[in-house]
Amino acid sequence: MSQSDTCFDYKHIWHPYSSMTNPVPSFSVISAKGVYLKLQNGKNIIDGMSSWWSVIHGYNHPILNKALKKQIKKMSHVMFGGITHPPAIKLCKKLIALTPKKLDCIFLSDSGSVAVEVAMKMLIQYWQSLGQKRRLFLTIRNGYHGDTFAAMSVSDPDNSMHKLYNNLLPINLFANAPISSFNESWNTSDIISFQEKIEENSLKIAGVILEPIVQGVGGMNFYHPTYLKKIKILCDRYCIPLIFDEIATGFGRTGKFFAFEHADVVPDILCLGKAMTGGTITLAATLTSRHIANTISKSKIGCFMHGPTYMGNPLACAVANANIKILNTNQWKIQVSNIEAQLVKHLLPLMNHPYVVNVRILGAIGVVECSRLVNMFLIQKFFVKHGVWIRPFKRLIYIVPPYIIHSHALKKLIDVIEKALNNRKLFI
Known part of the structure; x- marks a missing residue:
């Protein structure tokens, strides 16, 4: 240069x-x-x-490069509206095989922040389909979920890089972050703040969203797996869907394929991105349960109102398939x-x-x-x-x-x- x-x-x-x-x-x-x-x-x-x-x-x-070269000779992109293609179908089959059985409906997008936006929109539309206008999301402090508006609204409101947008963002609920570290003893008081928030607002909360185990750029904190187990119990008790943001931690980074495996719990919605293509080209995914997908789809609107231009990009899907093939060698x-x-x-x-x-x-x-x-x-x-x-x-x-x-x-x-x-x- x-x-x-x-x-x-x-x-x-x-x-x-x-x-x-x-x-x-x-x-x-x-x-x-x-x-x-x-x-x-x-x-x-x-x-x-x-x-x-x-x-x-x-x-x-070489394996990722080969996949990109092979696919680009066929087509680098085609719209996903009204059209499908083998790389996307193959990728979704792989993602369903890799994730818990409960998660069997997949929405592809082009960045982690958008995957979070999609997850939040899904739950707002899910509750609307049930005749309830729930718009609040519950999360914990010191979190980070991306730089787009809905994602910013569930990132730490006081200590994050997004503080200057506070007056413009939707106001959500924040419980105290757990203080029990990953390898330390579980402190039973850690769950109190979250439990109080969910009990007080159970009929207003559309969903709970968390980065499982590892809080990323909100402070790089690693919290105790028992915290996730307690969260899941509370979400199930109050019938509130649980979103896990595995955009940074997915595909092996924490020593488990997904960080939530450390706690042996399963979310209702899972957000993936970053390492999905091995760092070659941008791609993300939001996986959810058949129940949530069907509830949205059977509403008066009859469809989920989101559709990125580069959704299901064939080039990205092809290299993601090659990346997962490498990962499957363990x-x-x-x-x-x-x-x-x-x-x-x-x-x-x-x-x-x-x-x-x-x-x-x-x-x-x-x-x-x-x-x-x-x-x-x-x-x-x-x-x-x-x-x-x-x-x-x-x-x-x-x-x-x-x-x-x-x-x-x-x-x-x-x-x-x-x-x-x-x-x-x-x-x-």
Whole structure:
């Protein structure tokens, strides 16, 4: 990329969560292979983020590339309204086989945020079909479900990046987040706040939505599986549908194929995205029960009122099928287990660092919670200079590497995090 292109990017292109007047510098990537990103200057850096949780098998995977090339020779896209095609049918068969038997109706979309929007719209229309105008959703604090409006309305209202939209968003119900960590003892008081909310508002709540086990960018908290079990019992008691947002955690990231498997509970609606295509092209899905789907479909309207232009995109469906074929070899289980073991061995000791509040590890997720905010301008340059790509936020430095990462590359990611902690200039 030329100097003029760099200047153009800086002046005209808006990157995620960035300012146009004082943007965080962007690094030009010209190619990627395995766990490495190749920069414009020829330097290879280790990707510790899997391009925001999605590139689980690494970049330029031959099986995924082959699937894309094969499909694009047939058609890259065709509308899904009134038309169907083999890649979508094959994918939906695979998703039904992978998920609990209860979830047998699938709505395909093109991003995780939209999958959440679809889930929420389903439940609003579901209750309308039953003659009830329920519009409230119950969730927990410190959550994150996406950047579109309905998704923002169930993300943390006070501490999230969406706070500035509070006066415009629908007002939903927020219970206190559980404090019992994944590997610690269950604290029975954790469920009290949620139980009070659902009891007081049971006839107004359209649905409950949660990120199972792992709260993502709301704080990267890993909570106790018993909490999910208690939530499910309450939802069943009051006949309130339960949505699980597995967009970040689905497809093996936590050591289980889906994070809700840690609690052995089944939702009424399941949202999937990110890793579904192995990080090659955008695709998402919302799965629900036959009961919910039929209730919506038998209403006066007679159909579910949603239909993205790129719904069921054949190219995305084809590569998702190839991705699931790779996952079905179960090699991911060994890979994620090895990553977790190495994180425990080398990342966990950073708990003793004077600038570290906590270290959390689950599956192929490693989180270092710092005592001070990171300086994004400086720390990003520091990581790239030392040969790694890590994208922190607020006080969190976390890694979610591709499953294929070798031990030496993972060790380097951890070593560079430690070097960053030792450099006080990188923190505010």
